[in-house]
Amino acid sequence: MTCRLICFMITVTSIMSSCNHNPVGKDYTDTPTSGVVSISVDESYSLLFDTQIYTFEALYPNAKIKVRYQPEQEALRDLLNDSSKVAVLNRKLTDKESANFKAANIFPVTTKIAEDAIALVVNNNNPDTSLTVNQIKNYLTGADTTWPHNNKQKINIVFDNPNSANYRYMKELINNASFGKNVFAVKSNPDVVSYVSTHENAIGIISVNWISDRDDTLSQSFLKKVKVVGLTDEMYPNELTVFKKPWQAYIANKSYPLCRSVYMINRQTRAGLGTGFVSFVAGEKGQRMMKLAGLVPATMQVRLIQITHKPLN
Secondary structure (H helix, E strand, O other): HHHHHHHHHHHHHHHHHHHHHOOEEEEEEEEOEEEEEEEEEEEHHHHHHHHHHHHHHHHHHOOEEEEEEOOOHHHHHHOOOOOEEEEEOOOOHHHHHHHHHHHOOOOOOOEEEEEEEEEEEEEEOOOOOOEEEHHHHHHHHHHOOEEEEEEEEEEEEEEOOOOHHHHHHHHHOOOOOOOOOOOOEEEOOHHHHHHHHHHHOOEEEEEEOOOOOOOHOOOOOOOOHHOOEEEEOOOOOOOOOOEOOHHHHHOOOOOOOOOOEEEEEEEEOOOOHHHHHHHHHHHHHHHHHHHOOOEEEOOOOOOOOOOOOOOOO
């Protein structure tokens, strides 16, 4: 074999090898169950996702989920600027946000993972634990600022954060009208519970998963510090009105008035770790954890049992 022929064969082999190589994939170091990925989670769901991430990493020790718990707007900003591959929010992307991704030739996948709710909490010494949605609207706008059982005591409403999903949700409840001067925000859901536990005139707005997990010691400690308010949509309730609290069954059948959905928005539209983690949360193990935490899983039915009382003969 001549030297020229050998050189030719080496050249052809080299070209074929380069053609079979995937230049795009060479920069990817993660798979659905290994590598490192950054995600941003609405601070409302930090308790829930601590458990999800811990379990996922225990099952897949070569995977590392770097999570940032932030107010909704900051989590969304991280997703838009590619600081995070996945965001956990309780709303879908707006048309404008979707258009921004589309302009960059990115098409995020939105996966519903649970049904959630807003919970209202009051001080343990407060007798007013049954309110109408209309009353709450009036308290938010400042149209009414006194308690039904104590019209001399002014109501203060406290949120977790002015950029949070809870804040946005209640703002939308009053058709984006201005909040009254009696409304303010602290820094987090635990701060709301702490404030309400020491102020008899306060109503706290929190995400229900902070108080819905019956096996979580932090959730149970919060439930000892405050009382959960029952709500009704009825404008003029009577003695037959049932005031529903944000427990799992009432969220499942939508009879609690302040329900909402929880989504994972994934901009990593390939088989990477972000996609793998979303699949895990939306799968059997992740959905079971949603159920145990008191939320309503998106893909697992919650069993509802109706009990009727019959008079004894």
